[in-house]
Amino acid sequence: MPEAPRYVSTRDPDAPAVPFEAALRRGLAPDGGLYVPTHVPAAEPAWRGAASVAEVARAVLSPWLADEVGDALNLLLDDALDFPIPLVPLGGPWKGVYVLELFHGPTLSFKDVGARTMARLLGHFLHRTGEAATILVATSGDTGSAVADGFAGQQALRVVLLYPQGQVSPVQERQLVAARPGVTALAVDGTFDDCQRLVKEAFLDPALTARGLSSANSISVGRLLPQMVYYFWAARRLAVHTPAAPVVCVPSGNLGNLTAGLLAAEAGLPVAGFLAAHNANDFFPRYLAGEAATFAPSKPTLSNAMDVGAPSNFERLSYLFGPKALRRRVQGARVSDAETLAAIRRLYDEAGYLADPHTAVGLQAVRRGRAQGEAGPFVVLATAHPAKFPETVAEAVGTAPPEPLALRALRGCPEAVTPIAPTLDDLRAHVG
Numbered sequence: 453m454p455e456a457p458r459y460v461s462t463r464d465p466d467a468p469a470v471p472f473e474a475a476l477r478r479g480l481a482p483d484g485g486l487y488v489p490t491h492v493p494a495a496e497p498a499w500r501g502a503a504s505v506a507e508v509a510r511a512v513l514s515p516w517l518a519d520e521v522g523d524a525l526n527l528l529l530d531d532a533l534d535f536p537i538p539l540v541p542l543g544g545p546w547k548g549v550y551v552l553e554l555f556h557g558p559t560l561s562f563k564d565v566g567a568r569t570m571a572r573l574l575g576h577f578l579h580r581t582g583e584a585a586t587i588l589v590a591t592s593g594d595t596g597s598a599v600a601d602g603f604a605g606q607q608a609l610r611v612v613l614l615y616p617q618g619q620v621s622p623v624q625e626r627q628l629v630a631a632r633p634g635v636t637a638l639a640v641d642g643t644f645d646d647c648q649r650l651v652k653e654a655f656l657d658p659a660l661t662a663r664g665l666s667s668a669n670s671i672s673v674g675r676l677l678p679q680m681v682y683y684f685w686a687a688r689r690l691a692v693h694t695p696a697a698p699v700v701c702v703p704s705g706n707l708g709n710l711t712a713g714l715l716a717a718e719a720g721l722p723v724a725g726f727l728a729a730h731n732a733n734d735f736f737p738r739y740l741a742g743e744a745a746t747f748a749p750s751k752p753t754l755s756n757a758m759d760v761g762a763p764s765n766f767e768r769l770s771y772l773f774g775p776k777a778l779r780r781r782v783q784g785a786r787v788s789d790a791e792t793l794a795a796i797r798r799l800y801d802e803a804g805y806l807a808d809p810h811t812a813v814g815l816q817a818v819r820r821g822r823a824q825g826e827a828g829p830f831v832v833l834a835t836a837h838p839a840k841f842p843e844t845v846a847e848a849v850g851t852a853p854p855e856p857l858a859l860r861a862l863r864g865c866p867e868a869v870t871p872i873a874p875t876l877d878d879l880r881a882h883v884g
């Protein structure tokens with residue numbers, strides 16, 4: 453078996469490399485940098501004949517993880533990736549565009565893939581040493597519910613979620629406050645920035661860190677690596693329709709999803725290029741077009757999970773690929789809210805397809821690319837279920853999407869949430 457990668461910090465690549473387990477447990481490197489792999493191992497060729505997502509996952513992730521996780525890896529992947537990821541060919545004027553629906557997991561966003569796999573990997577390592585850990589997450593959107601649900605009930609793991617009271621959508625709130633074993637939801641009397649500040653303070657607080665605090669944000673290699681899997685799954689499914697390698701369009705915010713795609717390309721994914729679709733928070737498209745890398749404050753949009761002014765994975769992307777390779781492999785697009793609404797309407801009218809606002813940003817970017825003569829085929833990553841954004845979808849097409857079972861089941865189910873003041877004292881009282 454070829455040697456598995458180890459992990460170094462983007463800020464000090466000459467320091468000794470650490471194994472996956474250490475990078476997973478720490479989240480951020482001790483010097484504040486992001487962990488990057490020392491090399492990218494090729495996926496095992498078996499992915500091409502795989503019959504399920506979990507089977508693809510084995511072929512893609514074994515070269516990274518099998519030496520540290522051993523035989524447990526297979527069961528762990530079967531358990532984490534137990535929901536369908538359909539590749540839906542669009543019709544009418546959208547023929548040649550394929551939507552990879554990553555939103556059929558328990559919380560209806562693509563973040564279920566990374567969060568569920570990371571939870572099981574961390575649980576595996578903790579179980580081996582008999583330790584326990586508390587995962588602390590500040591959330592304004594999809595991350596919180598994916599992490600809460602993905603980690604719930606995993607042995608030795610507790611989750612504490614912080615969200616800004618009254619500042620998440622009704623659907624998001626329902627998903628956050630659903631009572632789950634091992635999960636504490638705290639509604640902070642403050643903003644999302646207050647929630648993030650509290651998490652940062654907690655990680656500097658000796659009384660709290662002594663309890664084994666850990667994080668599960670999108671910079672974790674534990675979420676990043678599993679996201680490579682669905683790129684290979686998309687290629688596997690696309691091969692049924694066409695032998696051509698696709699352009700893959702990624703609706704992006706923190707750029708974790710795109711980073712995973714570029715790693716997948718390094719690992720042997722057949723791909724013609726990437727299209728990074730952003731909303732009005734257009735730092736990355738501007739950078740790809742040749743501007744200097746200057747972050748901006750985030751602006752609120754209809755695709756709010758992509759409202760990121762300073763994408764945290766940019767440091768990792770730049771380290772791994774550098775400006776030249778990034779600009780060669782990735783095209784950027786910026787899509788306004790008005791275009792997003794128009795795209796949802798157009799997709800519905802022309803192809804009978806109901807897209808959520810994030811996926812619509814990607815579909816609009818593809819439409820523009822095709823109008824400029826790009827041939828495709830195109831695979832668009834559908835990052836959230838339209839029913840997570842009923843208000844926006846109804847504004848675009850006149851009716852709200854039907855509620856999937858995963859959301860309906862939350863109506864009337866037990867809730868558990870505690871309001872707290874935006875202070876470390878109050879947080880300490882609830883992380884016990």
Ligand SMILES: *Cc1c(COP(=O)(O)O)cnc(C)c1O
Nearest residue numbers: 594705706707708709757835836
């Ligand atoms: C998190 C999220 C994104 C952005 O993904 P990144 O990996 O941060 O670029 C896009 N769409 C949805 C629905 C999300 O929840």
